[in-house]
Each structure stands twice: as structure tokens, then as C-alpha cells.
Amino acid sequence: MSAEQAAALIQHGDHVGMSGFTSSGYPKAVPPALARRIEAANQHGNVFRIGVWTGASTAPELDGALAKVGGIELRLPYQSDPTCRTRINAGEMEYIDIHLSHVSQFVWFGFLGKLNVALVEVAGVLEDGRLIAASSLGNNKTWLDLADKVILEVNSAHALGLEGMHDIYYGTALPPNRRPIPVLHPSTRIGDAYLHVDPAKVVAIVETNIPDRNPKFTPPDAASERIAEHILDFLEHEITRGRLPRELLPIQSGVGNTANAVLSGLDKGKYKGLTAYTEVLQDGMLEMLKSGTLAFASSTALSLSDEGMREFLDNIDYYRERILLRPQEISNHPEVIRRLGVISMNGMIEADMYGNVNSTHLMGTRIMNGIGGSGDFARNAYLSIFMTASTAKNGAISCIVPMASHVDHTEHDVQVVVTEQGLADLRGLAPRQRSKVIIERCAHPSYRAALQDYEDRAQALARSGRAGLHTPHLLREALSWHERYEETGHMLPQ
Amino acid sequence: MSAEQAAALIQHGDHVGMSGFTSSGYPKAVPPALARRIEAANQHGNVFRIGVWTGASTAPELDGALAKVGGIELRLPYQSDPTCRTRINAGEMEYIDIHLSHVSQFVWFGFLGKLNVALVEVAGVLEDGRLIAASSLGNNKTWLDLADKVILEVNSAHALGLEGMHDIYYGTALPPNRRPIPVLHPSTRIGDAYLHVDPAKVVAIVETNIPDRNPKFTPPDAASERIAEHILDFLEHEITRGRLPRELLPIQSGVGNTANAVLSGLDKGKYKGLTAYTEVLQDGMLEMLKSGTLAFASSTALSLSDEGMREFLDNIDYYRERILLRPQEISNHPEVIRRLGVISMNGMIEADMYGNVNSTHLMGTRIMNGIGGSGDFARNAYLSIFMTASTAKNGAISCIVPMASHVDHTEHDVQVVVTEQGLADLRGLAPRQRSKVIIERCAHPSYRAALQDYEDRAQALARSGRAGLHTPHLLREALSWHERYEETGHMLPQ
């Protein structure tokens, strides 16, 4: 069937569960065709808007195209598309930012309403109807199970060599009938290698041959390299203290530059036989698998550069032994993350002096991307590490602030904060002790005095009896840095 | 051995792991003796301060006595004692507020330093050295396993009928060797009925005969009864919609008045055969067990009024079939809470318009109690409900505010907010939709207009391009209500 014909099966008001996780495995033909249909409807004065549910972020052909024509009524659970972001922050599109591990169960519970259509990219279809999944799994199993209608995009650009690399758990159940998820190691297989779909629900199959739009791999900048060094020193220190085994514990690493820098640092170090239990597998991990630093990686998506993808495809038999792709309800499952004792490393927008972390909002009001899986990992990790450069926008923004303008990870869930300036180990520290190390170790020198001044005056106010000394703050000034940035373009008076 | 002799075995600087969870099962003789010793040391000009680690809150004989003499250097993971609170907020005592499920593993991981002494109350000692645990388990297993020295208080005031009511999991391990926690139902036994201790470590046994200082049971006030009605209506509605089974899912309920009102409402309703998976079992649940509304309850502590305790003891054989007490690492384990699909109901200090919840800090700076188990439950629950009266201090404080002055549960973890005014179901709502229902349904009428005005002006600012419309805020005013309360004693201009 053509993409246009398939797109015609989607109606205004539908909730559509689409495949896609970090620009891999997203449907590539139907969303643009749907965008054209929506545009035509708009031109005839008809409203045509749908709910777009995915695994996580996708690519311009999906989020970008649909957001551009104003076709998205509601987006969940994660996005990182510039057009979506603009629309959301302009109030033209609703966005629900959900822990990635919560999505599938919320749909099963009936909390998000009916799923009308599943639009899922696959790598192939077996004779018996089972599906070879593509380069990401995300929520595909859930969409196929729960949607009224299913549209498949069968993308021959995906190597059929992906076959066998998926592990799709079919034991998920609703409470009170849930059982333990029997993953004991990143490599434990607990499911089926194929996706299942009820053939009676399949209303369209669209054939495509379009590669994933792989992210560019940019070499790490100086700040990322410094952050990586601090983390590597810290891990070594933990090994020396007997708090981590030599082969560490399974690594989770967010997307981006800094994450790749840490991985590449690990790869250059003396590590062997590490494992990863993560949601995205980037070039950094592929290199580690190649060198043997990493023995095994479990993920829900492959997010490789073109070069990484070539390496992967050229040696797919090697990698098939060393990679498992799982549904995100398993890759991000609190039960499994906690059992395995994952070392979690994620980026952030800002942290405050007390270790509360903002992963999602710029200046408290504008969404950036979303919380993604960072909460699933941070709360349940053995070690939860958050990292950022100490400043943004050429130093006009301090990423260490008096009070976070939005909180995604509370003081209870943040154990280590790292910037290029240094690393603050917050374990076992009470709030005022935390603010001391965060200001000293993590703040940029150009903000350190201002932070110290805020802290001193907040403590003085508390000592005068007009506030508490547990978590001292000057309520009037707590968000003044953000306010000043909005008004003057710089967080400090110039 | 006398309490004085035992107290002499504790040294300045020691970390002492004490039993105790909501005024049950705390050591009753040694802490007061230790407080006297500390006072004497102070009078001789000697510093004597220890780290006090417990299950959760305790009683005046422990927290109160030690805090009064300034004997606590560091307290974790939860407290609710007035003297402790004053000391913490005066900067005289450090306090680390930790998710209850994290405590035991952090100690095992070595993140909090060495545990020098375990001071644990038990109900009895068997001939073979195994211990009959008391009315709470908390972290006792961990303290006994990890401390260098063990002091036992054997309290004959605890009914020996408690024997057999505990289920102490001895399968906990460190990653990478952890296995699934095999609890499939609140009644599943996975452990041993007795605590174990290495006899070589036991340096003192002190005999006592002092009942737990049970909390008074006060009949629910009008606001609590209204909150309970809203929750009961909501649960009925969920059953009607097919989103909850008739016998619900296991209930978790925080301590306090409102919690008891909800339970008593459930008890009057048409429910039968419910279950509870919770950390504290209060009078409300005992009554439900008696009436048959509740078929089974799993908890880590019994927190009964004197009257409740009498009922319990008089019918202990009946209750022994229907209650299990577990270590808090199991009662609060994310894995189990998520698997069972708990309905979680907890109190809060305040919620903001967008559904971020503050459970711990008054006016952003003063600690009240701590996060306790609320995060373990809310994040992993099937349904996470937070409740409070809409105002405090005779209306001078709105518990619905523009921005929470401290965040313990983020917008990602809060599904339902309830006050006596009404219930806001936040599932599937984006931030501006959430603020609409929270203001309309939950805010007190005397604050509704001011909240609406804030929201309107925040949206107008965002529409002007000077902020984002995803989560509109006026950074300058976001915390001004709290500031005004601190300055004038009322959140609104009078």
C-alpha cells in the first residue's frame, strides 16, 4: 500500500502509537504523507490533529513534519525536536513528559485513553506473520498489542541481520497478576526474538527503503573531556575503596557528547568485560564492544552515526552476540535497574546548590526535551551521576544555581554532580554540606562568589530565625538569577 | 546488663543503628541512659555526639532525649520529633532525608560509612540465639548484620504472640548478585520468622518491660472526612471504568488523621477482601482486618493506639493469620510495589498548580519530617494520590501554591491531588491542563482567585514571548506567597 493510502486510515482525533526511539526505528513514509494530508485539510479549513505517542524522540520526518503542519494535539512521552519544542513552548501543542518506564503501563492501565492506531516500522515480516523488529523497540510491543488498527512500515534498509537481536518480553501483565521480570544480567534473554501482531488488525503494510537518520558523531569538546576525566577518577576511587568491582556494574549512559566522552575514556582505561544496561546504544558503546572493554550491552535503541552504523553492519555477527534490544518497559524497568545495580550517568540543564536537578526546563518555563529515562535510572541506580558544563551560553548562564527553576530529580535521587570544574560526591551529606561541595567543586569560578554570597546570606537569614537552617534559601532571590537572565541575557548583574 | 552499662559501650563519634519505626519497636532504656551519659560528658566540657540511624521516626525517649542533650551529630533517614526538628532547623544537627527503601542498601554499599553499633529492641530470644522481633522491623536486619557490636533490648512488654508474624528476607545481596524479590502478593512469605545475630557481636543484653508509646488516635476532622469521601468516590469511579478491580489493589496509606479517615471510609463501604502493602499499620487498618474489609496486610511497623493495641493483643491469633511484618527494604521495595500495583495515599505539605509536591519543607527552608517512604510508593504505585487540607494555620497558608517551595515528588510522579475542596485527576494532562483542574478542584475558595490571577499573568508573560507556555511562571512571584507568609504571617496581602 502507498504511504498516502495508509495515512488516509488515520483520522482526526486519533491517538497514534508510533515506533521510534532516538531517531532509530521510526516510521519514515506515513508520517510525512500524513503531514501532507493534514496540511491539505488545514487549507480546506478543517482541523486535523492527532495524539502522537512514541518510544522517545524521533526524527524530523516524524516529529518535525507533523509539528510543522500543526498536526499534533498532544505529544508524549519525550521529544527533542526543534519544531515540537517551539510549538509546545508557544502553547500550540500539549506535551506530557512521562518517565519512559511508565508509558507502556499507563496505556495498559487505561490512564491515557484508547490507542486507535499503531504505526510501527519493522525490518521484516516472517512467513508466519511474526515481525522482525527494527533498530529500536521502544513501546512497539504495547502499541501492537493495544491498538485497534495496525499500520506497518517494512523498511528494507534495515539489515535483516538484526533478526535475533531483540528480546521481547511477553510476560508483562497487569497487577495483581504481575510476576518478577527475570533479568539477572544485561545478557539474560527473557522473551521472544520477534514482535507479534494480530493479523486481523493490520490495515496497511507500507514498504520503504530509507535508512535511519543517524545522529552525527561530533568529537567531544574540552568540557566533556574534563567531565569524563572526573567521572573516571571517581570510578577508580570507588574501586580502590572496594565500593565497586573492577568490572564495575552495568553502565547506563544518556545521549550526547559528554556521554560519548565518558565511554571513550572508559575505553582507553584498563577496563575489560564491562556491561551496559541502558536505553540508547551510541557510537561510544559500539567502540567499547569492539575493543572488548564492553562484553555485553542491553538497550532499547541503537543510535549510531553513519560511520557507527557501517561498522555495526559490517560486523553484525560479532555484535549480535553482544547486543540485546529490549522493549523500553524492560530496558527502563525500576525492578531490573535496581537489581542489576546500574551506574547511571545523565546530562542535565542545571543543578542547585543542594543537589536538586532540572533535566527538562529552561528558565523554569520552557521545555527542552523531557525527563526521558533519567528518572527510571537515577532513582534505582547503584550510583546516580548527573553532569553538565558549569555554564551555558558563553558563560551567561550558570548551570549551578541557588534554586533549580524546575525539579525533575530531587535531592533524594542525586548522588554525584559533575561539571568540567570538578565532581561533588553528595553521598552521606546533609543539605548545607552538599551546597559547600557543589559550590566549591562544580560551580564555574565566575559564579562561585555569587553562589557563596547567596548561601552566606541565606544562612544568616536562617540564623536570625526568619527561615530554616536545614535548607537555607532567600525566597526573594532564589529564582532571581533566572529572572535576570530572561531580562538582561545574563544571570549576574553586569 | 543495665541500660547504663550498655550505654557505656557507645562512644562519641559512633554511628548507631537503632530499631524503631513510628514509635514502635524502638529501644526504650539505652537511649535515655545514653542521653544522661552525654549530658554528664557535656557538663565536663566533653563533646559527645553520635550518628543515629533508624528505620524511621521513633519516640521522645529516643529522638527527643538524645536531641535534647545535643547528642545527635547526624540523623537519618526520617524523624518527626519536635526537638530534633528544632535542632535541625537551627543548624545544630545534620539530617539526611533518604527514601526509606534506599537506607539499607546505602549502608551495604558502604555509602554512609561504618556502622559501629546496632541497638535493637526485640520481643524475645530463642534458645538457639535467634531473635523474636518486636512491633516493627525497619532496618533491624541490616543493623544486626553490619554493626561491629550489638546491643539488644529484650522487652517483655511485647507480646510473645508476635512470634511468627515477621517475614525477614535473608536473600538480599549486593549487585551483581541480586535476585528477584519473590513477593507476588501481600501475604507471600519469602523469609525467616526470626532475626539472626552473630552471638560473638552481642556486647550487651538489656531487659526491659516498657510498652511502645503508642500514638493517640484522634477521630478524623471534617477536612479529613471530606478528603476521604473524594478518594472513595474516585476509587468507585475507577472501578466503574474498569480501571480497578472490585477488590482494588493493595493499599498503602501514610500515617495520620486523613489516612485513618480514608481507611474508615473504605471500611464503611461495600468492600471485601482488600489487601494492604504498606509501611505502617494503623488503627484504621486493624479495624478493616477485624471487619473483613481487609483480608491481609503487609507492613514494617504496627503503629496502633493503646486501644488498637489492646484489640490486637486480645485477638492476636486472628491477626497473626492476617498480618506480616517485613524489613523496610522489602515493605518499601520499588520492585515489589510496582509488581503489586499499589494504590498509594500520602499526606503532603503543599502542591503547586502543576502537581509538584512538597512533603518535607515548610516555606522551602524548614524541615518538617522527611520524605519517608512516600517516594518509594508514589513513583512505583499503580495510582499515586497526595492529600492535604487546602489551607493550614487557619487559612493563612494555602497548601496549593504557584510554585512548590521544595519538591519531593515531581509532576512525573503525582497522579491525583486531593483536598477537602475536591480531587484533581492529573493523569493524561499536560501542565496547563493540570493547573486548571488543581486550581478549580483543590484550592480553597479564598485562594482560588489569586492562583488564577497568577496563572493568567504567567500565561500572558509567556504569550508575550518572555517565558515558555509549557509551564508558565512568573519567576519574580513564584515564591512570593511563601515569602509574604514569612514576613506577614499570611500568604496573601491583607
Ligand SMILES: CC(C)(COP(=O)(O)OP(=O)(O)OC[C@H]1O[C@@H](n2cnc3c(N)ncnc32)[C@H](O)[C@@H]1OP(=O)(O)O)[C@@H](O)C(=O)NCCC(=O)NCCS
Ligand atoms: C539535559 C539535556 C538537555 C542536556 O543535553 P546536552 O546535549 O548535554 O546539553 P547541551 O549542553 O548541549 O545543551 C543543550 C542546550 O541547552 C542549553 N542549556 C544548557 N544548560 C542550560 C541552562 N542551565 N539553562 C538554559 N539553557 C541551557 C545549551 O546552551 C544548549 O542550547 P542550544 O541548543 O541553543 O545550543 C539532555 O541531557 C536531556 O534532554 N536530558 C533529559 C533526558 C535524559 O536525561 N535522558 C537520559 C537517558 S537518554
Ligand SMILES: CC(C)(COP(=O)(O)OP(=O)(O)OC[C@H]1O[C@@H](n2cnc3c(N)ncnc32)[C@H](O)[C@@H]1OP(=O)(O)O)[C@@H](O)C(=O)NCCC(=O)NCCS
Ligand atoms: C506532609 C506531612 C507532614 C503531613 O502530615 P499531617 O499530619 O497530615 O499534616 P497536618 O495537616 O497535621 O500538618 C502538620 C503541620 O504542618 C503544618 N502545615 C501543613 N501544611 C503546611 C504548609 N503548606 N505550610 C506550612 N505548614 C503547613 C500544619 O499547620 C501542622 O502544623 P502544626 O503541627 O504546627 O499544627 C506528613 O504526611 C509527612 O511527614 N509526610 C512525609 C512522609 C510520608 O509521606 N510518609 C509516607 C509513608 S508513612
